[in-house]
Amino acid sequence: MSQQEQFSTRLGFILSAAGSxxxxxxxxxxxxxxxxxxxxxxxxxxxxxxxxxxLPLLLAEFSIGRTAQKSAVGSFKAIAPGTNWYFIGVLGxxxxxxxxxxxxxxxxxxxxYFWKVISGQLSGLTEAEYGILFADTVANPVISIGAQxxxxxxxxxxxxxxxxxxIEKTNKIMMPALFILFIILVVRSITLDGASAGVSFLxxxxxxxxxxxxILEAMGQSFFTLSVGVTGMITYSxxxxxxxxxPKSALSIVAMNIMVVILAGLVIFxxxxxFGMEPDAGPVLLFNVxxxxxxxxxxxxxxxxxxxxxxxxxxxxSAFSMLEIIxxxxxxxxPAKRKKWAWIIGLAIxxxxxxxxxxxxxxxxxxxxxxSIFDLADYTVSNVLMPIGALQISIFVSFKMKKSALYExxxxxxxxxxxxxxxxxxxxxxxxxxxxxxxxxxxxxK
Ligand code: PFF
Numbered sequence: 001m002s003q004q005e006q007f008s009t010r011l012g013f014i015l016s017a018a019g020s021x022x023x024x025x026x027x028x029x030x031x032x033x034x035x036x037x038x039x040x041x042x043x044x045x046x047x048x049x050x051x052x053x054x055l056p057l058l059l060a061e062f063s064i065g066r067t068a069q070k071s072a073v074g075s076f077k078a079i080a081p082g083t084n085w086y087f088i089g090v091l092g093x094x095x096x097x098x099x100x101x102x103x104x105x106x107x108x109x110x111x112x113y114f115w116k117v118i119s120g121q122l123s124g125l126t127e128a129e130y131g132i133l134f135a136d137t138v139a140n141p142v143i144s145i146g147a148q149x150x151x152x153x154x155x156x157x158x159x160x161x162x163x164x165x166x167i168e169k170t171n172k173i174m175m176p177a178l179f180i181l182f183i184i185l186v187v188r189s190i191t192l193d194g195a196s197a198g199v200s201f202l203x204x205x206x207x208x209x210x211x212x213x214x215i216l217e218a219m220g221q222s223f224f225t226l227s228v229g230v231t232g233m234i235t236y237s238x239x240x241x242x243x244x245x246x247p248k249s250a251l252s253i254v255a256m257n258i259m260v261v262i263l264a265g266l267v268i269f270x271x272x273x274x275f276g277m278e279p280d281a282g283p284v285l286l287f288n289v290x291x292x293x294x295x296x297x298x299x300x301x302x303x304x305x306x307x308x309x310x311x312x313x314x315x316x317x318s319a320f321s322m323l324e325i326i327x328x329x330x331x332x333x334x335p336a337k338r339k340k341w342a343w344i345i346g347l348a349i350x351x352x353x354x355x356x357x358x359x360x361x362x363x364x365x366x367x368x369x370x371x372s373i374f375d376l377a378d379y380t381v382s383n384v385l386m387p388i389g390a391l392q393i394s395i396f397v398s399f400k401m402k403k404s405a406l407y408e409x410x411x412x413x414x415x416x417x418x419x420x421x422x423x424x425x426x427x428x429x430x431x432x433x434x435x436x437x438x439x440x441x442x443x444x445x446k
Pocket of ligand 1: 024
């Protein structure tokens with residue numbers, strides 16, 4: 001039996017895992033990627049991948065984590081001793097290290113914008129002025145690096161407090177608050193005059209915009225938003241007690257994730273269309289376009305501040321899980337080591353992220369493979385490392401773990417029917433790996 005800490009309740013686990021899943025992927029990335037890739041068409045492909053790839057992978061990570069009840073690296077060593085499979089955990093650590101380095105840049109922007117809203121600096125500007133303000137803010141090295149550091153310090157602090165007092169407690173407050181505030185925002189957005197064009201943009205597929213890259217992006221997006229492929233869900237499920245129902249938890253997490261993706265689309269697109277703006281503005285959509293929109297509504301700045309709080313909570317709860325993946329491996333359940341490693345790794349991630357933060361300012365001229373440092377970090381993680389990690393996980397679970405033991409593990413605390421288990425096993429053994437390879441090869445060969 002491991003001496004690891006555990007989540008105190010199933011709700012705590014579900015909210016924490018949903019907290020990991022729901023983040024920049026759903027609220028920031030999805031709207032602009034969908035905006036550039038035909039709206040509803042992208043939504044449909046994304047939903048399809050979420051159900052046939054994301055959900056099976058989530059259950060696969062859960063099975064590994066709870067079977068072994070160890071960290072991402074320790075779990076592979078426990079299940080397949082003397083082999084190199086633990087390298088999947090190492091790859092996961094590298095992937096989230098890079099991911100958190102650019103994630104924290106956006107986290108910093110959110111904090112900066114929240115400060116600007118509550119100190120009244122965002123009221124009454126013109127559309128052009130909002131654009132200039134955003135460009136100036138992200139190009140300012142002191143502000144962007146300072147805010148990024150603050151975001152990392154909050155993340156580190158929560159992780160030093162451990163699973164129950166840090167991760168679980170914070171998620172139990174932030175996630176319900178996120179849902180409530182989100183609903184308020186959706187109601188505001190879809191009741192605007194002219195909102196219906198945005199609603200149809202989100203739900204009506206424009207298939208002419210679908211390319212091989214759209215499909216790779218949609219797959220990357222489905223992994224990214226569910227936090228699968230980089231061992232995050234192995235890490236969290238290792239803290240889940242053996243009596244808890246994993247299939248049901250996985251379904252709830254996927255459902256909440258899809259709900260937030262749709263809610264985010266319903267906040268953003270109706271507002272974008274109601275105010276006659278373009279949905280394909282790219283990564284700046286939220287920071288550039290939204291303040292313009294909010295400033296034209298009654299109590300707009302109050303709604304924008306609310307949006308930023310939702311956004312910050314979502315981003316933080318995902319950041320916790322990323323840092324936890326690495327800290328869990330290095331501290332091996334020892335609380336004193338947890339504190340030390342959380343600070344060391346958290347600050348190292350911050351330093352590694354500084355060039356990403358500067359890629360919107362002093363380093364904006366640097367371009368590698370036609371991308372800025374920030375975009376390259378994002379692309380490498382979402383469209384290369386995550387699919388490769390997911391591929392390895394699907395192979396490990398379905399070929400290396402015993403089928404009967406997997407069924408036993410998934411059946412604990414649930415009454416999972418054998419037929420449903422078989423369907424999952426088929427997906428994870430054949431459909432997931434084949435689809436990942438096909439989509440990646442197709443995108444590379446173009
Ligand atoms: N799911 C998060 C998002 O959509 O923003 C990103 C993420 C968090 C990916 C944690 C992986 C991870 F381990």
